[in-house]
Amino acid sequence: MIAERGLAGLKTRDLAREIGCANGAVYNLVADVDELVLRVGSRTLLRLDKVLSAAVSADNPSPQETLVRIAIAYCDFAAENLELWRAMFEHRMEAGKEVPDWSVHDQLQLFRHIYTPLAALFPDRGAEELGITARSLFSAVHGMVALGLEQRLVAVPLPALRKEIAGLVRAMIDGLIARAA
Amino acid sequence: MIAERGLAGLKTRDLAREIGCANGAVYNLVADVDELVLRVGSRTLLRLDKVLSAAVSADNPSPQETLVRIAIAYCDFAAENLELWRAMFEHRMEAGKEVPDWSVHDQLQLFRHIYTPLAALFPDRGAEELGITARSLFSAVHGMVALGLEQRLVAVPLPALRKEIAGLVRAMIDGLIARAA
DNA sequence: AAAATATATTGAACGATGTTCAAGATCTCT
DNA sequence: AGAGATCTTGAACATCGTTCAATATATTTT
Numbered sequence: 001m002i003a004e005r006g007l008a009g010l011k012t013r014d015l016a017r018e019i020g021c022a023n024g025a026v027y028n029l030v031a032d033v034d035e036l037v038l039r040v041g042s043r044t045l046l047r048l049d050k051v052l053s054a055a056v057s058a059d060n061p062s063p064q065e066t067l068v069r070i071a072i073a074y075c076d077f078a079a080e081n082l083e084l085w086r087a088m089f090e091h092r093m094e095a096g097k098e099v100p101d102w103s104v105h106d107q108l109q110l111f112r113h114i115y116t117p118l119a120a121l122f123p124d125r126g127a128e129e130l131g132i133t134a135r136s137l138f139s140a141v142h143g144m145v146a147l148g149l150e151q152r153l154v155a156v157p158l159p160a161l162r163k164e165i166a167g168l169v170r171a172m173i174d175g176l177i178a179r180a181a
Numbered sequence: 182m183i184a185e186r187g188l189a190g191l192k193t194r195d196l197a198r199e200i201g202c203a204n205g206a207v208y209n210l211v212a213d214v215d216e217l218v219l220r221v222g223s224r225t226l227l228r229l230d231k232v233l234s235a236a237v238s239a240d241n242p243s244p245q246e247t248l249v250r251i252a253i254a255y256c257d258f259a260a261e262n263l264e265l266w267r268a269m270f271e272h273r274m275e276a277g278k279e280v281p282d283w284s285v286h287d288q289l290q291l292f293r294h295i296y297t298p299l300a301a302l303f304p305d306r307g308a309e310e311l312g313i314t315a316r317s318l319f320s321a322v323h324g325m326v327a328l329g330l331e332q333r334l335v336a337v338p339l340p341a342l343r344k345e346i347a348g349l350v351r352a353m354i355d356g357l358i359a360r361a362a
Numbered sequence: 363a364a365a366a367t368a369t370a371t372t373g374a375a376c377g378a379t380g381t382t383c384a385a386g387a388t389c390t391c392t
Numbered sequence: 393a394g395a396g397a398t399c400t401t402g403a404a405c406a407t408c409g410t411t412c413a414a415t416a417t418a419t420t421t422t
Contacts (some may be wrong), residue, residue: 008273008276009276011407011408011409012408012409012410013407013408013409021372022371022372022373022374023374023409023410023411024370024371024372024374024411024412025372026410027409027411028371029408032409032410033409035320035385036235046338067207087391090271092189092271095189095190110403111369118277132337132341132345133345135328135329135337136325136345136348136349138328139324139325139328139329139348140321140322140324140325141324142328143320143322143323143324143325143327143328144317144320144321144324146320146324147316147319147320147324148316148320152211152340156313156316160313164313164314164317167317167356167357167360168317168321168353168356170356171353171355171356171357171359172349172352172356173354173381174351174352174355174356175348175351175352175355175356176348176352176361178352178355179348192378192379192380193379193380193381194378194379194380202400202401203400203401203402204380204381204401204402204403205381205382205383205400205401205402205403206399206400207381208381208382209398209399209400213380213381214380214381294403
């Protein structure tokens with residue numbers, strides 16, 4: 001239902017009807033909608049993980065090229081799974097509640113796709129520094145994808161967006177290498 | 182109320198009580214909450230615009246340095262106006278409704294802070310190409326600020342975030358110049 | 363096989379929320 | 393002062409997520 005109608009289009013009553021049970025029966029499977037959304041998010045992250053792995057496994061590209069491919073694959077996945085992907089970032093917990101550990105874990109899991117090639121590029125750097133760099137790289141790419149796929153402002157065609165992202169990643173890596181030298 | 186309790190903490194009844202009028206009277210000032218949020222957003226954007234202007238007006242920095250300062254100022258503004266700033270990006274229109282022109286205009290207005298120094302850096306490029314580059318730069322910085330200020334995952338202290346952003350902007354510009362040569 | 367216990371399902375009801383609207387109050391202009 | 397326009401009120405509506413006592417089903421025990 002999220003994939004078809006977006007996060008805002010997910011209603012427990014519609015969901016119950018689609019499943020074929022009563023309103024209240026939804027709460028036998030899930031504590032509340034927060035958990036439901038997070039569970040869907042984890043499935044989406046798992047599919048994303050496979051896509052990212054597949055994006056580099058074919059040949060053995062350089063760390064730089066690996067990072068570029070990861071970014072492009074991320075962009076493509078977001079475009080092809082727009083609503084599911086958006087739901088993960090649009091969703092906010094009910095006031096006061098924390099994101100459960102299993103969900104945080106599933107999110108952090110994906111950073112290894114960025115962390116590993118970064119570590120190969122900068123063997124001298126510590127784990128914490130690499131972690132921050134990985135987060136920065138991801139955030140920047142994520143921002144470009146998020147606003148690029150939002151039709152609200154300037155509309156950018158997907159091929160142009162992919163090219164922009166590739167340029168950004170290459171520029172960031174070059175910049176990091178230059179400052180390391 | 183958005184600044185204090187966040188976008189999700191804005192309720193029309195509380196608002197009416199705070200203003201000192203009946204529930205329904207809110208709708209004499211505003212068509213619906215969507216408009217209310219957008220109006221608040223426009224005020225926030227106006228304040229942001231002033232901050233960005235002030236960030237470069239003192240001396241006369243190079244275009245590169247100007248872009249770095251704009252990015253840092255954007256980060257600082259977001260940190261100091263966290264809920265108001267978040268509200269602008271978290272808010273989604275009611276299903277089927279489009280963002281009104283005056284709001285889109287107020288949003289696009291800010292791009293000149295990025296566009297102008299970019300145009301100085303790349304005088305040969307056309308308006309459309311510059312527009313795309315400006316959007317990319319903004320998206321990348323916005324992404325870093327958005328995820329950086331979100332405590333959910335890895336917590337990054339503000340000074341570290343500012344340094345990361347400055348590095349990203351410099352790297353992107355260097356990369357753009359290198360490819361232009 | 364029957365009774366007893368545990369579990370699952372139902373759908374009406376609750377509380378919160380955005381929004382509407384007829385009735386009443388207030389203001390404005392002649 | 394009176395007529396017409398405008399504003400204000402607060403009850404009522406529709407739509408949500410969520411709860412829960414009653415009912416139905418499944419499992420275990422005797």
